[in-house]
Amino acid sequence: MRIRTTITMKSPQASMIAEKVALSIAPDNFSGMHTKVVDGIAQISFTTQKITTLIATVDDLLMNARIAEEVVEKTDK
Template sequence: MKISTTIEFKDEGAMQIAKKIANSLAPDNLTNMRTEVKNGSVCIHISTEKITSLIATVDDLLMNAKIAEEIAEKLKE
């Protein structure tokens, strides 16, 4: 069975930081992941065969996005 999800970051006021975060995370994308920037949002598409793999991937991705966002905010200061 194929399981897929899309995580969408949508905030037109913060698109520049969303793009930077997405671009900083993209090199770590696995073959089952794709990052897309379009129409005022950043979408990360993930597909896998196991729900546990999907949960682990989303968990890692969101933790890394949080860290990247914190670093970007500190650099603005």
């Protein structure tokens, strides 16, 4: 079974935060994982074959995004 997933990130404070967060974690993308940013909305898409891989990947991705968001908010003041 192939599971296709897209995570969309938007920031109510500023669209630039979503873009910076997405681009800062993009180097960790594995093969078949794509990041795009359009109009301040970031989308990360990937495909996996196991639900456990999906859960682990989403967990890692969201943790890294949260840390990146905190750094961006602190440095953009």
